[in-house]
Amino acid sequence: MLTAGVDLGGTRVRVGVLEGARMHYWEERDSEVLKGPDHTLSIIIHMLERAKETMPFERIGICAPGPLDYKLGVLLDPPNLPDWGLVPITDVLQKHFLLPVRLLNDANAAALSEAASGAGKGYESVWFTTVSTGVGSGYVNDGQLIQGARGCAGEIGNMIILPEGRHQSNLNPGALESYVSGTAISAISRERFGWQNGAKEAIERAMAGEKEAVELIDETMTYLSIAIANIVHTVNPAIFVFGGGVMTQHDYLLPILAEKTNARVYASLQRSFDFAYAVHGNEAGVLGAAVYVRELNLS
Amino acid sequence: MLTAGVDLGGTRVRVGVLEGARMHYWEERDSEVLKGPDHTLSIIIHMLERAKETMPFERIGICAPGPLDYKLGVLLDPPNLPDWGLVPITDVLQKHFLLPVRLLNDANAAALSEAASGAGKGYESVWFTTVSTGVGSGYVNDGQLIQGARGCAGEIGNMIILPEGRHQSNLNPGALESYVSGTAISAISRERFGWQNGAKEAIERAMAGEKEAVELIDETMTYLSIAIANIVHTVNPAIFVFGGGVMTQHDYLLPILAEKTNARVYASLQRSFDFAYAVHGNEAGVLGAAVYVRELNLS
Numbered sequence: 001m002l003t004a005g006v007d008l009g010g011t012r013v014r015v016g017v018l019e020g021a022r023m024h025y026w027e028e029r030d031s032e033v034l035k036g037p038d039h040t041l042s043i044i045i046h047m048l049e050r051a052k053e054t055m056p057f058e059r060i061g062i063c064a065p066g067p068l069d070y071k072l073g074v075l076l077d078p079p080n081l082p083d084w085g086l087v088p089i090t091d092v093l094q095k096h097f098l099l100p101v102r103l104l105n106d107a108n109a110a111a112l113s114e115a116a117s118g119a120g121k122g123y124e125s126v127w128f129t130t131v132s133t134g135v136g137s138g139y140v141n142d143g144q145l146i147q148g149a150r151g152c153a154g155e156i157g158n159m160i161i162l163p164e165g166r167h168q169s170n171l172n173p174g175a176l177e178s179y180v181s182g183t184a185i186s187a188i189s190r191e192r193f194g195w196q197n198g199a200k201e202a203i204e205r206a207m208a209g210e211k212e213a214v215e216l217i218d219e220t221m222t223y224l225s226i227a228i229a230n231i232v233h234t235v236n237p238a239i240f241v242f243g244g245g246v247m248t249q250h251d252y253l254l255p256i257l258a259e260k261t262n263a264r265v266y267a268s269l270q271r272s273f274d275f276a277y278a279v280h281g282n283e284a285g286v287l288g289a290a291v292y293v294r295e296l297n298l299s
Numbered sequence: 300m301l302t303a304g305v306d307l308g309g310t311r312v313r314v315g316v317l318e319g320a321r322m323h324y325w326e327e328r329d330s331e332v333l334k335g336p337d338h339t340l341s342i343i344i345h346m347l348e349r350a351k352e353t354m355p356f357e358r359i360g361i362c363a364p365g366p367l368d369y370k371l372g373v374l375l376d377p378p379n380l381p382d383w384g385l386v387p388i389t390d391v392l393q394k395h396f397l398l399p400v401r402l403l404n405d406a407n408a409a410a411l412s413e414a415a416s417g418a419g420k421g422y423e424s425v426w427f428t429t430v431s432t433g434v435g436s437g438y439v440n441d442g443q444l445i446q447g448a449r450g451c452a453g454e455i456g457n458m459i460i461l462p463e464g465r466h467q468s469n470l471n472p473g474a475l476e477s478y479v480s481g482t483a484i485s486a487i488s489r490e491r492f493g494w495q496n497g498a499k500e501a502i503e504r505a506m507a508g509e510k511e512a513v514e515l516i517d518e519t520m521t522y523l524s525i526a527i528a529n530i531v532h533t534v535n536p537a538i539f540v541f542g543g544g545v546m547t548q549h550d551y552l553l554p555i556l557a558e559k560t561n562a563r564v565y566a567s568l569q570r571s572f573d574f575a576y577a578v579h580g581n582e583a584g585v586l587g588a589a590v591y592v593r594e595l596n597l598s
Contacts, residue, residue: 067567076567125448139534141445148535149424150571155532158565160525162462172528172563226459229471233454234533235438236447264471266457268366268375272449 002055005290006044006062007106008089010080013040015047016283017055018290021117023283025055033080037087045096052097059298060093060101061289063109066136070151073103102293104147107154109288110243110278111138112145116291118284119241119276127237128278129156130244131224135177139235145292157181159230161223179223182246189216199246207252221253225260232265232273243278301354302593305343305361306405306584307388309379312339314346315582316354317589320416322582324354332379336386344395351396358597359392359400360588362408365435369450372402401592403446406453408587409542409577410437411444415590417583418540418575426536427577428455429543430523434476438534444591456480458529460522478522481545488515498545506551520552524559531564531572542577 002024007014010033017025027047031040048060064084067076073090075081090101111120111128120126120140129137135157139146146153157177165174168184178184185199193212195201205213228240240261247253258275280287301323306313309332316324326346330339347359363383366375372389374380389400410419410427419425419439428436434456438445445452456476464473467483477483484498492511494500504512527539539560546552557574579586 067565123448141440142443144441146440146534149422149537150535150568152532152535152565152568155535155565158532159529160460160563163460163521163525170565222462226462230458230529231533233451233457234530235445236449236451236454238448264459266366266451266454266469269449269451 001059001294002057003290003294004048004051004057004060005109005286005288006048006060007109007285007289008040008044008062008064008081009106009285010065013044013047014282014286015044015051016286016290017051017057018287018294023287025051026286027051033082037084041087041089041092045093048093048097058099059293059296060097060099061104061109061291061293062089062093062101063104063106063285063289064089066105066107066151066155068103068105068151070102070104070147073101100293100296100298102296104145104289104292105136105138105151105154106285107136108138108145108147109292110280110284111140111154111241111288112291113280113284113288114241114278115140115143117287118279120239123238123274125235125237126239126241127231127235128241128243129247130278131180131242131246132182132244134181134183139237141235143295156227156231159227161226176223176227180220180246185216185220185246189213192216200249203246203249203252207250217253218256221256221260225257225264228257228261229264232261232269236269237273239274239276241276241278243284248277300358300593301356302589303347303350303356303359304408304585304587304589305347305359306408306588307339307343307361307363307380308405308584309364312343312346313581313585314343314350315585315589316350316356317586317593322586324350325582325585326350332381336380336383340386340388340391344392347392347396356398358398358592358595359396360403360408360590360592361388361392361400362403362405362584362588363388365404365406365450365454367402367404367450369401369403369446372400399592399595399597401595403444403588403591404435404437404450404453405584406435407437407444407446408591409579409583410439410453410540410587411590412579412583412587413540413577414439414442416586417578419538422537422573424534424536425538425540426530426534427540427542428546429577430479430541430545431481431543433480433482438536440534442594455526455530458526460525475522475526479519479545484515484519484545488512491515499548502545502548502551506549516552517555520555520559524556524563527556527560528563531560531568535568536572538573538575540575540577542583547576
């Protein structure tokens with residue numbers, strides 16, 4: 001069965017058509033979100049119509065940044081998609097194409113793509129985490145995406161790592177995202193040392209051996225390792241897969257993270273789970289959304 | 300199909316036979332663990348033989364305290380069952396009865412019993428937590444028990460709540476169990492106030508309004524609420540079910556915990572998940588073990 005995947009992002013819209021594990025069609029464009037949801041929706045419809053001419057897909061999966069309600073198929077005021085709150089996105093596409101349409105979180109879609117045909121392939125359970133501007137994750141157990149009762153499984157950016165700690169936006173005080181996201185590393189390195197070039201600069205200074213940068217990155221990876229160890233003791237996944245600009249910048253952070261995580265789990269669990277980089281990059285959302293609707297039992 | 304459930308504990312062995320959701324047979328005895336594993340195993344075999352005479356079960360599920368390897372069917376040096384490390388418990392029963400036998404963690408069995416026919420019945424996902432001497436938990440999603448790659452899903456006693464915090468036995472510094480277990484509450488109230496009668500005394504003093512006890516219990520429930528909120532942002536279960544002597548003593552702690560947890564989740568998630576007491580008590584392990592083997596696809 002051919003299925004279409006759509007990745008609706010704050011800057012780009014990506015559309016692909018999948019057969020089995022292979023992408024047979026690909027198009028991407030600016031999402032032009034400043035012109036409003038109706039405009040972007042018409043771009044998506046246009047792209048899907050063009051795809052359908054050559055690749056007659058039977059279902060559509062669409063992923064977008066959270067928060068969203070996957071059961072209702074609506075976005076809930078995502079910060080990077082202004083005015084999309086409560087736009088009935090799946091309804092609109094469903095009525096236009098007369099096909100089954102499902103909406104899911106973009107980190108969940110990426111998790112599914114890595115589990116189905118990426119770094120997590122062949123593992124019984126996969127925990128995917130992306131660290132870039134924010135922190136997002138997704139969890140696939142036995143081939144099944146676990147979204148949670150309200151679709152908020154994997155919202156580990158709000159996991160409390162240090163009670164009464166650093167406070168950022170609408171997160172809990174001491175939440176993971178306030179320490180390890182690109183935004184947080186950038187803010188902390190600016191406050192402490194006056195560096196102006198974000199997480200990239202802090203990581204590169206640490207790689208060059210600058211003492212204060214090494215300490216900052218060590219601290220950052222300690223906090224992330226607490227979150228990962230907590231996930232080990234909560235659902236014990238077989239592999240942790242990492243994407244996003246912060247974690248994948250050079251091959252520097254992941255070995256540090258793996259060592260720190262193993263130091264925080266029961267002895268019998270040490271080195272019993274793997275760490276890997278995501279492989280699907282910009283295609284992850286489209287792939288995952290298309291896999292998601294293919295696997296759904298829609299009878 | 301009739302299935303047998305066995306609950307092997309440090310003090311009692313319980314055996315039951317289940318048909319559908321109903322227990323049709325029940326026997327319990329001292330486990331006499333000081334006489335060694337062979338002796339206790341012969342008690343279990345004897346109890347199962349007697350059960351089989353009137354209720355010819357086709358499968359056997361046995362639960363025991365962790366750590367254990369559910370895939371290999373062996374215990375891994377559980378503190379309350381000395382010398383049981385690596386005893387091939389499922390092999391022995393399998394060879395004796397010539398029936399399929401499976402081993403699982405007792406907190407996981409209790410979770411399954413609450414999801415199948417207890418406080419979690421009808422919920423799409425159930426997180427069960429027992430707080431007594433230690434802290435254990437189990438997670439059932441869509442009717443399926445999620446045990447994790449090494450069977451350590453639900454080992455939240457080792458979740459880090461306060462980095463570099465209180466240190467107890469082989470747990471992480473600042474682990475949940477070091478703050479909220481009966482053992483921990485007992486130790487903390489003895490250290491701080493000289494109270495000698497454990498968690499029970501601390502809770503009763505708090506219920507009577509004694510200021511320092513109220514503060515201690517408030518602190519304890521704050522730590523537990525951090526763990527529960529972290530689980531919300533990790534797998535977002537529909538209901539949290541609590542068992543064990545500490546949490547179920549009077550109806551005092553659970554409302555405090557619910558309020559504190561809701562204060563630590565995203566606004567859109569507040570009051571979107573339920574809290575309840577476990578209903579199966581001493582039968583939970585037997586019920587869950589029998590349900591577990593009934594649901595297995597053994598083809």
